[in-house]
Structures are given as C-alpha cells and as structure tokens.
Amino acid sequence: MMLSSDHYDQISVPCTLMRAGTSKGAYFHDADLPKPGPERDAFLMAVMGSEDLLQIDGLGGSRLVTAKIAIVKPSARDDADVDYTYAIVPPGRGVVVYTSNCGNISAGVGPFAIDSGLVRADGPTTRVRIFNTNTGKLLIAHVPVRDGRARVSGDFAIPGVPGTGAEIHLDYSHTVGAKTGRALPTGHVVDTIRLDDGRELAVTIGDVANPCVFIRAQDVGATGSERPDEIDQSAHLLATIREARGKAAHMLGLCARWERAETESPALPLVVLVGGAASYTDANGAHVASASMDLRARLIFYNRCHESMAGTGAMCTAAMSQVGGSIVHQSVCDASTGLLRIGHPLGVMTVAVESELVPGTNEPVYRRLGFSRTARKLMDGHVFVPAAALRKGE
The missing domain is CATH 3.10.310.10 (Diaminopimelate Epimerase; Chain A, domain 1)
Incomplete structure (x- = not known):
C-alpha cells in the first residue's frame, strides 16, 4: 500500500x-x-x-x-x-x-x-x-x-x-456462467415468476458476463421506448421490477428471501425490459428509426434505468438472443446475422454474437461475443x- x-x-x-x-x-x-x-x-x-x-x-x-x-x-x-x-x-x-x-x-x-x-x-x-x-x-x-x-x-x-x-474491442466469449457457472442457470429457457398480487411474468434468466433477468416490457405495463426518467419516476413499474428481480435473485441463490435482495444482492441480477424493434425518441430528443435496430432494451440496476446500456447487459442480451424461445429471441426478427443491434435510451449499440448449442442440451457455446467501446x-x-x-x- x-x-x-x-x-x-x-x-x-x-x-x-x-x-x-x-x-x-x-x-x-x-x-x-x-x-x-x-x-x-x-x-x-x-x-x-x-x-x-x-x-x-x-x-x-x-x-x-x-x-x-x-x-x-x-x-x-x-x-x-x-x-x-x-x-x-x-x-x-x-x-x-x-x-x-x-x-x-x-x-x-x-x-x-x-x-x-x-x-x-x-x-x-x-x-x-x-x-x-x-x-x-x-x-x-x-x-x-x-x-x-x-x-x-x-x-x-x-x-x-x-x-x-x-x-477498443472487448471479447466476452469466455464469460458464460459469470456468477452461476451456466448460461441458463435455472436450466430453463423461460421461467415463470409469480408476483404477490397474482400476476405471472414469463422471464428468461441468463448468465453471460453478468446474470440478467429479461422481461417483456409490455408484460409490466411498459413499451420499451421509455426514457430513463420515465422509468425512474414510475413507482408502480419500479415496484414490479424490484419484486421480479428479487424473486429471480432468490431463484439463483443470491439471497435468502426475495425481500432481502436489496441488501444481500443489490447489483445482481440486472433487469432488462425488452421489446421488438420500433421507432422512438431518445433521451437527447433525437429520432431513432425502427430499421436501425433489432430490438429495444431498457436496463434497470439499483432500481434506476441505465442512461444507455450496460456493456455486460448488452453481452447477456446478445447471448440470449441466440437461445431459441427465450424472451430476447422472441423479440428479435432475425437472430442469425452475427450482429445484434440494441436500441437503448441514447441510441443503438451493435454487438457481435455467434453461437452453437452443446449437443443434447439448450446450453450455448459462443464462437463470437463482443462489443467495441472507446x-x-x-x-x-x-x-x-x-x-x-x-x-x-x-
């Protein structure tokens, strides 16, 4: 020291x-x-x-x-x-x-x-x-x-x-199972989370770069085009996300009870609200065209919406886009191009992803997974x- x-x-x-x-x-x-x-x-x-x-x-x-x-x-x-x-x-x-x-x-x-x-x-x-x-x-x-x-x-x-x-290109192809050891830590492509008010949410829980729980934006009353302040100011939406995240954390063994996720696992899993490609206005007021993206994503961590898109969240999103039937895969028109364009609150982020399945399983192996930054x-x-x-x- x-x-x-x-x-x-x-x-x-x-x-x-x-x-x-x-x-x-x-x-x-x-x-x-x-x-x-x-x-x-x-x-x-x-x-x-x-x-x-x-x-x-x-x-x-x-x-x-x-x-x-x-x-x-x-x-x-x-x-x-x-x-x-x-x-x-x-x-x-x-x-x-x-x-x-x-x-x-x-x-x-x-x-x-x-x-x-x-x-x-x-x-x-x-x-x-x-x-x-x-x-x-x-x-x-x-x-x-x-x-x-x-x-x-x-x-x-x-x-x-x-x-x-x-x-600067970052290669994340060796980050599968970052926290749990598996790309699909529950063993399921889609899980059901039952909220205390009786609602049921279909989610995909993936673990590549960081564990993430993916939820269709429409299933929690969102569109997928929200600006960060719109999400941060919606107490009802954040309460739903907080409970879903807590229950996913409990499923992963990151907290003793879902109510304790805020203190026992405040960072993980990340939550990503996803929706299909659609035009929207970004946080700077610029138009983002539907044709420029493959899906929309809004990432929430520490109960706040990320101003753009977390790099690890983008990696897990791209990884799950290759898993047939996942919540992310369902939102992408074509997941076979080798690139995934993610529409986020400040524009569109492009990541590289190519994978293949381990024979006899639904676990993917990534030949290519990465993104570029400055x-x-x-x-x-x-x-x-x-x-x-x-x-x-x-």
Missing part, C-alpha cells in the same frame, strides 16, 4: 480518472490501496463521497455510471496479463459493491494497463488478457496503440459519448481523502 500524507488530516493516493465507454470511474493500482477489507471499503467510499446522493465531497458524479472504480494489478495466472476488480459506490447508500462486472469500465482496463506499464504495447493493436476477479472470467481487450501508449484518437463513435475515438484518460494525479475515513474501517 502506498499512502502518503501531504497534510496532517488528509491521505493521498495515485489515481487515474477515465471515461470508459458510457461510464466514468477512478482507476487504481491494487498495490496503492489498503488491503481488501473494511479499510479499503472505507477508503473507496471516501473517494466517491458515498453518503451523499450528490457525492459532492468525492469524485462520484451523483449517478451510477459515474460512481465506478477499477482496481488493477499484474496477474499471477498463465492465461491473463492483469487482474481487475470492479467496484461501485452507489450514491447515498454508504456501501461498496463488488459482486458484478461492468463492461464499460472494463474497456478502460487495457489502456490503463498499457499506459501504466503493466502491459507492453505491441504492434498497432495490443491484446490485453484481463481476468475479472468479480466473476472469475477472462475477457480480452484489443487496444489500439501508438508510440508505446494506448491510442485515444480515432473515428469510432458510440451513442452516449460525444465525438469519436480509437476503437476510452479516454481524463486525469492522472492523486486523490485526497480524510485520514479519519480510513480509521472508520479499522
């Missing part, structure tokens, strides 16, 4: 702030932080300003997509270059959650590893093998480089990020936290 004190009541630690995909987070070297445990958690909460919904006294930006952290170190594994742990400090909750991975923040791990000397830049594109400790799965980042550093400029654009940048370093320096914050974790 490399903590330094430049003032008697503050501690400083090296930190890199990066925009990765449609998220923003603080990137740390594992060796610079307290060891895993209460002291590290107290430190990370202080970094982000965990107690305040606005996170005004920390680096967090009051939104889930800006309250994220990546912790990176050299890997001892033969099949990986670096180990990466993802953490999120949800605004106002006073906790650090490590149970899942983030596809967008993952996009910054390769550039961070190259620029900080953990991985040597090689050729026009450097392959960085990343072992995600949260899920125990390997992902491969293909990072454009120039003069020994990750390249930033390029002509690749992603919805939700202004301008263009260098295209990333940019915003700041290199030291983050300061009150020394008293570390004492809280002792």
Whole structure:
C-alpha cells in the first residue's frame, strides 16, 4: 500500500480518472490501496463521497455510471496479463459493491494497463488478457496503440459519448456462467415468476458476463421506448421490477428471501425490459428509426434505468438472443446475422454474437461475443481523502 500524507488530516493516493465507454470511474493500482477489507471499503467510499446522493465531497458524479472504480494489478495466472476488480459506490447508500462486472469500465482496463506499464504495447493493436476477479472470467481487450501508449484518437463513435475515438474491442466469449457457472442457470429457457398480487411474468434468466433477468416490457405495463426518467419516476413499474428481480435473485441463490435482495444482492441480477424493434425518441430528443435496430432494451440496476446500456447487459442480451424461445429471441426478427443491434435510451449499440448449442442440451457455446467501446484518460494525479475515513474501517 502506498499512502502518503501531504497534510496532517488528509491521505493521498495515485489515481487515474477515465471515461470508459458510457461510464466514468477512478482507476487504481491494487498495490496503492489498503488491503481488501473494511479499510479499503472505507477508503473507496471516501473517494466517491458515498453518503451523499450528490457525492459532492468525492469524485462520484451523483449517478451510477459515474460512481465506478477499477482496481488493477499484474496477474499471477498463465492465461491473463492483469487482474481487475470492479467496484461501485452507489450514491447515498454508504456501501461498496463488488459482486458484478461492468463492461464499460472494463474497456478502460487495457489502456490503463498499457499506459501504466503493466502491459507492453505491441504492434498497432495490443491484446490485453484481463481476468475479472468479480466473476472469475477472462475477457480480452484489443487496444489500439501508438508510440508505446494506448491510442485515444480515432473515428469510432458510440451513442452516449460525444465525438469519436480509437476503437477498443472487448471479447466476452469466455464469460458464460459469470456468477452461476451456466448460461441458463435455472436450466430453463423461460421461467415463470409469480408476483404477490397474482400476476405471472414469463422471464428468461441468463448468465453471460453478468446474470440478467429479461422481461417483456409490455408484460409490466411498459413499451420499451421509455426514457430513463420515465422509468425512474414510475413507482408502480419500479415496484414490479424490484419484486421480479428479487424473486429471480432468490431463484439463483443470491439471497435468502426475495425481500432481502436489496441488501444481500443489490447489483445482481440486472433487469432488462425488452421489446421488438420500433421507432422512438431518445433521451437527447433525437429520432431513432425502427430499421436501425433489432430490438429495444431498457436496463434497470439499483432500481434506476441505465442512461444507455450496460456493456455486460448488452453481452447477456446478445447471448440470449441466440437461445431459441427465450424472451430476447422472441423479440428479435432475425437472430442469425452475427450482429445484434440494441436500441437503448441514447441510441443503438451493435454487438457481435455467434453461437452453437452443446449437443443434447439448450446450453450455448459462443464462437463470437463482443462489443467495441472507446476510452479516454481524463486525469492522472492523486486523490485526497480524510485520514479519519480510513480509521472508520479499522
């Protein structure tokens, strides 16, 4: 641990702030932080300003997509270059959650590893093998480089990020069963969740990159074209989603009772509302044409709608689009093109997916599963936290 004190009541630690995909987070070297445990958690909460919904006294930006952290170190594994742990400090909750991975923040791990000397830049594109400790799965980042550093400029654009940048391709084909060990953890393509008010929801529970529960938007009184604020302000819809998520978490063994999902498994599974392709107006007021997508998706995590689309959520959506009869597959007109175009609140995200079934089962094997992001370093320096914050974790 490399903590330094430049003032008697503050501690400083090296930190890199990066925009990765449609998220923003603080990137740390594992060796610079307290060891895993209460002291590290107290430190990370202080970094982000965990107690305040606005996170005004920390680096967090009051939104889930800006309250994220990546912790990176050299890997001892033969099949990986670096180990990466993802953490999120949800605004106002006073906790650090490590149970899942983030596809967008993952996009910054390769550039961070190259620029900080953990991985040597090689050729026009450097392959960085990343072992995600949260899920125990390997992902491969293909990072454009120039003069020994990750390249930033390029002509690749992603919805939700202004301008263009260098295209970083992430291969998620080895992330099947990230939490449960199986792409279809219940063994069923479609399960039925019975709500306490008597309603029954047909759902698909998939586990690729992160576990997700897929629900037809129309089955919960939605359209699939909602803007995030429309979902966030609908108490009845969120209550339904919260119960369905809790019962799916219980089915996966992530909580003792579904009512405890909020505390015992606040992050997983993610919930994805899906609908067929249809034109809509995105969160910026732009028209999104039906012909530009294969389906619509609205992802909910921590009881809020994602401003765009989580990378891991996109991976699981694409993976389930290949499973015949799944809720996702039912919403896609043609799942055989090798690409899935997902209409989300800020536009359309394209992911690559090709699969085949294990003979005699409904379990898929993915020959190709990945998506592209851009990333940019915003700041290199030291983050300061009150020394008293570390004492809280002792």
